[in-house]
Amino acid sequence: MANVLILGTVALDSIETPFGRIKDAVGGSATYSSIAASFFSKPRILSIVGRDFPKEHMDYFKKKGIATSGISTGNKTFRWEGFYEFDMNQAKTLKTELNVLETYKVDMPDSYRDSEYLFLGNIDPELQLDVINGINKPKLIVMDTMNFWIEHRKEQLLRTIKKADVLVFNDGEARELFQTPNLVKAANEALKLVSTAVIIKKGEHGSLLFTKGRHFSAPSFPLESIKDPTGCGDVFGGAFTGYLAKTDDISEKNMRKAMVYGSVLASYNAEGFGTEMLKKIDHTDIEKRYKAFKEIREF
Amino acid sequence: MANVLILGTVALDSIETPFGRIKDAVGGSATYSSIAASFFSKPRILSIVGRDFPKEHMDYFKKKGIATSGISTGNKTFRWEGFYEFDMNQAKTLKTELNVLETYKVDMPDSYRDSEYLFLGNIDPELQLDVINGINKPKLIVMDTMNFWIEHRKEQLLRTIKKADVLVFNDGEARELFQTPNLVKAANEALKLVSTAVIIKKGEHGSLLFTKGRHFSAPSFPLESIKDPTGCGDVFGGAFTGYLAKTDDISEKNMRKAMVYGSVLASYNAEGFGTEMLKKIDHTDIEKRYKAFKEIREF
Numbered sequence: 093m094a095n096v097l098i099l100g101t102v103a104l105d106s107i108e109t110p111f112g113r114i115k116d117a118v119g120g121s122a123t124y125s126s127i128a129a130s131f132f133s134k135p136r137i138l139s140i141v142g143r144d145f146p147k148e149h150m151d152y153f154k155k156k157g158i159a160t161s162g163i164s165t166g167n168k169t170f171r172w173e174g175f176y177e178f179d180m181n182q183a184k185t186l187k188t189e190l191n192v193l194e195t196y197k198v199d200m201p202d203s204y205r206d207s208e209y210l211f212l213g214n215i216d217p218e219l220q221l222d223v224i225n226g227i228n229k230p231k232l233i234v235m236d237t238m239n240f241w242i243e244h245r246k247e248q249l250l251r252t253i254k255k256a257d258v259l260v261f262n263d264g265e266a267r268e269l270f271q272t273p274n275l276v277k278a279a280n281e282a283l284k285l286v287s288t289a290v291i292i293k294k295g296e297h298g299s300l301l302f303t304k305g306r307h308f309s310a311p312s313f314p315l316e317s318i319k320d321p322t323g324c325g326d327v328f329g330g331a332f333t334g335y336l337a338k339t340d341d342i343s344e345k346n347m348r349k350a351m352v353y354g355s356v357l358a359s360y361n362a363e364g365f366g367t368e369m370l371k372k373i374d375h376t377d378i379e380k381r382y383k384a385f386k387e388i389r390e391f
Numbered sequence: 392m393a394n395v396l397i398l399g400t401v402a403l404d405s406i407e408t409p410f411g412r413i414k415d416a417v418g419g420s421a422t423y424s425s426i427a428a429s430f431f432s433k434p435r436i437l438s439i440v441g442r443d444f445p446k447e448h449m450d451y452f453k454k455k456g457i458a459t460s461g462i463s464t465g466n467k468t469f470r471w472e473g474f475y476e477f478d479m480n481q482a483k484t485l486k487t488e489l490n491v492l493e494t495y496k497v498d499m500p501d502s503y504r505d506s507e508y509l510f511l512g513n514i515d516p517e518l519q520l521d522v523i524n525g526i527n528k529p530k531l532i533v534m535d536t537m538n539f540w541i542e543h544r545k546e547q548l549l550r551t552i553k554k555a556d557v558l559v560f561n562d563g564e565a566r567e568l569f570q571t572p573n574l575v576k577a578a579n580e581a582l583k584l585v586s587t588a589v590i591i592k593k594g595e596h597g598s599l600l601f602t603k604g605r606h607f608s609a610p611s612f613p614l615e616s617i618k619d620p621t622g623c624g625d626v627f628g629g630a631f632t633g634y635l636a637k638t639d640d641i642s643e644k645n646m647r648k649a650m651v652y653g654s655v656l657a658s659y660n661a662e663g664f665g666t667e668m669l670k671k672i673d674h675t676d677i678e679k680r681y682k683a684f685k686e687i688r689e690f
Contacts, residue, residue, distance in 0.1 A: 178572055179572035273479065274617070276613045276614060276615040277615055279613075294596065296574065297593065298596070298608070298610075302613075307613050307686075307687055308688075308689075308690065309597070309610035309611070309687050309688060311610070314574075314575045314578075314606050315573075315575060316575040318573070349690055351690075352690050386690075387606075388606055388608050389607070389690075390607075390647070391607065391609070391650075391651050391685075
């Protein structure tokens with residue numbers, strides 16, 4: 093089992109959906125992705141919180157075997173407040189308090205420098221690049237991003253993408269970054285920038301893997317009840333990278349499996365509020381749904 | 392090989408997309424679906440054209456083994472004029488001339504009454520019901536519809552759906568008919584009305600099959616160049632029903648295969664204008680892409 097370094101945000105989220113609400117729940121890209129990765133490997137988080145960050149969450153990370161020595165401490169934790177409308181398609185932001193993120197610089201513990209698998213969660217692409225440069229000999233660099241960076245830091249984002257092996261983003265972001273409605277065209281453009289693979293996440297429509305000359309389409313799981321989709325993309329990326337690290341196999345064939353594990357975890361995540369479901373499920377649940385994914389696509 | 396009866400429109404279409412245009416090309420739901428079905432079985436069309444309908448199209452139907460004795464003749468052929476914008480997602484109608492469709496009544500040849508497989512293409516649900524009532528002993532009734540009937544003839548549409556075995560419609564229509572953003576919920580509601588299965592077509596995102604207690608997700612084929620998506624839904628339904636008739640097997644397992652054949656034909660159809668590609672491809676092309684669909688799904 094190889095080790096996984098995860099960069100991203102650790103946040104306190106307040107979320108409302110048509111099915112309920114939570115206040116000041118632990119969230120952020122590093123939280124979701126590291127808990128997901130912890131089912132497969134021992135992740136290390138690089139992030140920052142404030143002194144107001146409840147100790148119970150830090151204890152939970154440790155309990156899940158997640159290294160937290162790379163979590164810096166500042167004044168006030170990053171907070172996000174948002175809601176989902178009836179169609180649950182996209183989070184609408186009500187308030188973002190950057191707080192500690194405003195001046196965050198990566199402070200990499202020396203013990204992290206031998207990390208082999210990197211998941212660079214959604215955060216400023218300049219920080220993502222700093223992490224790439226701080227690792228001795230990464231085996232696989234997986235990076236996520238979001239529309240905010242496409243719109244406000246496009247040049248920096250493209251510079252970071254060129255250093256990545258696998259780019260993971262969603263369909264809207266793919267269309268926006270490459271200015272085309274056609275996802276295949278967008279993926280082929282992205283493939284010119286990264287070394288290995290492009291993954292497009294399509295929410296309820298599953299996800300797509302593009303590698304040179306090959307294509308894989310992962311189905312989605314038919315969920316009749318979606319409570320809160322927050323973090324599903326992070327969960328997907330964390331589980332994907334965690335599974336690759338566990339198996340230490342970066343073949344295209346194994347990436348397909350890793351994507352299905354990512355989809356399994358993300359589908360569970362959507363069934364509860366915040367990280368609630370990730371805290372409930374175990375390996376039996378995961379393997380059961382992985383089998384269901386096989387059944388869903390058999391013909 | 393069982394026989395297939397196809398009800399729908401035969402039209403003259405004028406279409407513009409960002410990649411070109413065609414004028415007065417043969418189109419309509421019965422045209423697309425019967426040509427697609429003809430790769431697998433010998434379809435019979437029930438429809439109406441005008442005296443202005445070019446003989447070459449009628450000759451082409453016959454050449455493909457499609458029975459045309461159920462095509463009535465009136466004054467002027469139904470015409471549709473539309474365009475697609477850059478994202479190619481949805482046809483925008485510029486002009487609809489109903490012409491012969493305005494007063495069309497089903498005139499079923501006696502030789503059609505023994506039809507076993509029915510594909511009721513997109514047309515007035517009252518006509519669809521007339522056809523169901525005119526068949527001696529149908530084995531499988533597959534019906535398609537569209538938003539127009541949901542918005543203007545909902546009661547009649549629901550009455551017809553209750554007589555169908557398989558309902559095929561697209562994601563937007565499923566959400567609209569059952570007033571929910573969740574496709575799984577919509578499909579489960581639809582499953583209460585039909586006897587056997589509900590298929591949701593999602594265009595570039597593939598298609599979903601819902602039967603009692605089972606679920607199948609068919610991937611889409613990664614097309615970098617989509618020239619004209621007109622008729623893809625009809626092609627899907629026609630090939631689906633044609634394949635079931637050819638194999639005379641209506642098990643859930645065989646419906647999965649039929650859906651992939653539907654997707655194969657629809658993906659080819661989108662690569663050319665009007666029926667152009669359907670006229671070019673042969674069984675080798677179909678089997679080649681069917682294999683590619685298997686590859687796309689494997690994990």
